Amino acid sequence: MTSYKDYKQRALQDPDFKAEYDKLQEEYDLIQELIDARKQQHLTQKELAMRTGITQADISRIEKGLRNPSLSTVKKMAQGLGKQIRLVPATKKVNL
Template sequence: MPTRSYEDVVAKSRDTWSPDAVKLSERLSSQLEAEVSAQVVFGRHIATARESAHLSQPQLAKQSGVQQADISRIERGLGNPTRDTLVKLADALGMQLVLQAKESHGSQPA
């Protein structure tokens, strides 16, 4: 199923909005874009880990107990996995979940 961008969704009605509503929409658009981008990047990391383990999605599904369709959605950045799902995937991939500080644009990692 194709997805539509936030801009595509609001473009038709934006002309009727107040200036404050337009400003709010612009802020929300930026925030939504950042969240979607992070989900897509995360999904790519899961796919890369799966491929590095030489597993297909069905094989990972069998080993993890997570439905193959859910793995596909996660890898495409469309899923919103629970902690339990992430733990199952990490375990099946021989990995662990780790929280890591974000790198800011102006600083370099230590």
């Protein structure tokens, strides 16, 4: 079985895939941080659902990248993990 990391590494070799992935990198990174925090706390998706009021099915979809959660939902997930979300405006780098 191929791991997600192996799949991702191969997929990023495709320039079109990489361009689309780069557009969403910040979102992917944020969701991965939440997944990592849940796993570090040895919580199941069901346990996180009970803490947050978000259904386990929605947590699963978010973690798989099948659902684009609202900021409110992401904040609830973070709070359920004892974390908080901070948004900081930054100047975007332009590649010429």
